[in-house]
Amino acid sequence: MKKNIITLAIFLISVILFWKGMIFFQKNLEDFFYAQISEPLQEMAFVKIPPKKAKPDLHLESAISVKINKSGKEKVLLRKSATRTMPIASLTKLMTALIVLENTPQNDYDFSKVVMISKTAADQDNVPVYGNLKKEEALSIEELLDLMLIYSSNDAAFAFSEVIGEELFIEKMNQKAQSLGLKNTYFTNSTGLDPEDQEQIPNYSTAQDLATFSKYILNNRPLIFKISLEKGPYSTTNGLSDLYILNEQKIVGGKTGYTEKAGACMLLVLEDEKENYFINIILGTDSPKERIQEMQKIIDWIAL
Numbered sequence: 393m394k395k396n397i398i399t400l401a402i403f404l405i406s407v408i409l410f411w412k413g414m415i416f417f418q419k420n421l422e423d424f425f426y427a428q429i430s431e432p433l434q435e436m437a438f439v440k441i442p443p444k445k446a447k448p449d450l451h452l453e454s455a456i457s458v459k460i461n462k463s464g465k466e467k468v469l470l471r472k473s474a475t476r477t478m479p480i481a482s483l484t485k486l487m488t489a490l491i492v493l494e495n496t497p498q499n500d501y502d503f504s505k506v507v508m509i510s511k512t513a514a515d516q517d518n519v520p521v522y523g524n525l526k527k528e529e530a531l532s533i534e535e536l537l538d539l540m541l542i543y544s545s546n547d548a549a550f551a552f553s554e555v556i557g558e559e560l561f562i563e564k565m566n567q568k569a570q571s572l573g574l575k576n577t578y579f580t581n582s583t584g585l586d587p588e589d590q591e592q593i594p595n596y597s598t599a600q601d602l603a604t605f606s607k608y609i610l611n612n613r614p615l616i617f618k619i620s621l622e623k624g625p626y627s628t629t630n631g632l633s634d635l636y637i638l639n640e641q642k643i644v645g646g647k648t649g650y651t652e653k654a655g656a657c658m659l660l661v662l663e664d665e666k667e668n669y670f671i672n673i674i675l676g677t678d679s680p681k682e683r684i685q686e687m688q689k690i691i692d693w694i695a696l
Contacts, residue, residue, distance in 0.1 A: 516547045531551075603671045629680070
């Protein structure tokens with residue numbers, strides 16, 4: 393009996409000591425967490441989220457910038473009235489070049505073929521630097537292609553249409569546009585010049601259509617962009633070479649254009665060190681100088 397009482401007493405003492413120990417532990421634990429929570433906010437570590445880069449303030453009618461990564465996934469980085477139809481001036485010549493290259497198998501545009509420049513071709517509006525041809529001047533298809541893509545020669549562009557007939561050539565341009573899904577693109581000539589008839593609509597497209605078109609050239613006819621970067625015997629102004637490109641970027645190709653109705657426009661394709669492509673289109677700037685300024689804004693913004 394006495395032994396049982398002693399055992400019970402020991403058990404009760406153990407319970408009391410355990411309970412007091414728990415109270416002591418709990419209090420210390422609460423004091424610890426309270427100290428952590430009450431630490432001044434300025435001494436606590438926070439993860440800093442970098443501010444989102446502001447899109448450039450573009451002074452033009454329409455623009456788009458599309459990033460295409462190595463796997464082909466696309467992301468629109470910038471868009472301004474990208475589905476608005478606009479005159480496209482000499483950006484037209486990219487389609488002219490495409491028709492020439494894709495009709496080469498029929499020998500209509502074999503590079504070595506010589507074309508005699510007609511009076512009509514020679515009388516197209518002159519370009520500022522080089523590529524103004526003379527009647528009965530003989531040039532190869534390859535030479536005409538260089539003049540058209542490097543110096544935007546209107547004479548060369550028109551001469552291309554005469555090889556198979558102007559009407560058929562323009563029909564092929566529009567058929568190609570439709571086959572590529574360029575639903576808001578239409579051509580009335582191979583040069584991009586404003587029509588002499590003021591009531592006639594000039595060649596038009598949208599920034600979005602031109603981005604799609606650029607992707608097709610990039611994947612299927614990269615020679616067009618390659619030629620556009622070649623250096624001819626004379627330098628041009630307010631063109632691709634006037635843009636400042638960072639070391640981790642390079643120009644893949646592009647085209648400029650200007651008419652009174654279209655204003656100044658530019659198509660530019662860049663590639664970075666990760667093999668991402670950037671297709672950039674601007675339409676409707678006030679002058680050739682401003683198209684450089686506006687495109688430079690996009691280039692700088694992409695690089696941030």
